[in-house]
Every structure is written in structure tokens, then in C-alpha cells.
Amino acid sequence: MTGYTFSLIGEYLAGQVDSYFAVLTRTFLAALVFLPFLRRRWLNWKLAIQLMLIGAIQLGVMYIFYYRSFLLLTVPEVLIFTIFTPIYITLYYDWLARRFSPYYLLTAVLSVIGAALIRYDALTSDYLLGFLVVQGANICFAIGQVAYKQLLAKQTEQPPHLAIFGCFHLGALLVSVLSWFLFGKAHYPEHPTQWAILIWLGAGASGLGYFLWNKGATLVNAGALAIMNNALIPAGLIVNLLIWNRDTNLLKLLTGGGVILLSLYLNERYTRRRKP
Structure with missing residues (x-):
């Protein structure tokens, strides 16, 4: 999800x-x-x-965590705390395969460092709960990606x-x-812009995007797969810079x-060397 989408939600x-209504709208339109x-x-x-269980975790539960995080954190804080997903993907994939791949973990950590160089900004003093909520979203997103990949790989046809x-x-x-x-409140969109954003997020970002x-x-x-979760960050910033003309720290973008x-x-060099 690009920084522009984060900004729209924030x-x-x-x-x-209501965050639960927003999640409901997005998943309904995607379906x-x-x-x-x-x-x-x-x-x-x-x-x-x-497939339904994977979607329930990767999208349904993840969105509940994700939208709640915006009530606890600033948009930059949500952005910086999402960068840990590659680590969860690597660890979960290895757990399913009953192995440990230190090199994949190393490249995942390296991608986290790169994303941190791009995204790091000042944090507010009270962010621990928000951090944990975002990690809940990250873990759900990681589990869903790996589970979908593994499920399709097991199909004979x-x-x-x-x-x-x-x-x-x-x-x-x-x-x-x-x-x-169970938890929703009667806080519905009041402006056409909000409805338009929900439609785009549902049919576009949630539907086609996922x-x-x-x-x-x-x-x-x-x-x-793990690394590409953070490769979206510079890609999204480049889109924002070229299309939306948003201010971007080019030095941080290029370095990260x-x-x-x-x-x-x-990662690719290591993978090629492992192949017979």
C-alpha cells in the first residue's frame, strides 16, 4: 500500500x-x-x-488492526511501523517448511533498514500500543501472503x-x-469525497491490488516476496513525486x-547459487 493510500485514510x-464500516465497505466492494x-x-x-480463511486473516483481521492504528498513531508512525512485515514473512515461511534460512532473514532485515532510512520520522511519546496494533496487522498480512503462496503451490492442477x-x-x-x-458505530461518510475514497480503496486497492x-x-x-513488501515504499514515493508532486526527501529515498x-x-544471487 503506497504512502498516498495511507494519507487518504489518515x-x-x-x-x-467508523473504522469497522470502512473495512466492511472495502471488503464488500472487493468481493x-x-x-x-x-x-x-x-x-x-x-x-x-x-481461501476464505486466508482472506479472513490477510485482509479482514489485518484491516481491523490497520484502521485502529490510525486512531493511536500519526500517519508517519503508521508508515514506519509497517516496515517489519518482511521479517514476519521470512520467519513464518521457514516455520512452515520446518527450517531456518539465515540468509533470507538477513536480506529481510536489510530491506527493513532500507525502508527505515526512507520512512523514519520523529515519533510521539506515547506510541507503544499503536506499534503493537500495527504489528498485528503486519503479522496477518505476512501469514496471508505465505499461506496463499503455499496453498497454490500444493495444487496438482x-x-x-x-x-x-x-x-x-x-x-x-x-x-x-x-x-x-459487534463493534461498529453510526459514523458513516458524510461527504462525497469520503465515499469516492472508499470506493477506490475497495474496488481498486483491496480488490485488484490484492x-x-x-x-x-x-x-x-x-x-x-519478503523484500518486495518494503520495495513498495520507494515505489509509492516515486509515484507520489511524479504524479501528485508531493514533497519527497530525495536523499533518503535514494539511500533507502x-x-x-x-x-x-x-537474495536473488543467493537463490541462484542454491539451484542445481
């Missing part, structure tokens, strides 16, 4: 629109986009339930992602409906981006 939704593409030929009950991905969003929608019913991201996760190794690219290079 400026227009956080504290103004609405992909449910028509479901195909029974590629789905069985076991696969459908597994590879299904088209488009034909099954609606189940992913359906799982997220079920979590968001339940959480809104489809492309998870599909890409199945095409790369675990180390590259260079470290992330170095971590990706080292």
Missing part, C-alpha cells in the same frame, strides 16, 4: 468514518468485483474454505487465480460483517531505495 477517514469470476470447475469445498480469488474476498467480508455488527499482489507472490521465492535493491540483489 486525512479523510480516520476519526471521521463484488471478484465473485462473478468464480468458477466451480476450479473450486472444491476444501480449497474454497482455505494450477487453477486460474481469477477463477478462485473471490473466495479470498468472501472470507474477508465475513470477518468485516461480524466485526461491524489480486495482483497475491498472484505475484506465487511467482517469486520467499526471500523476494538503494539498500532495498541491494537486499533484493543479494
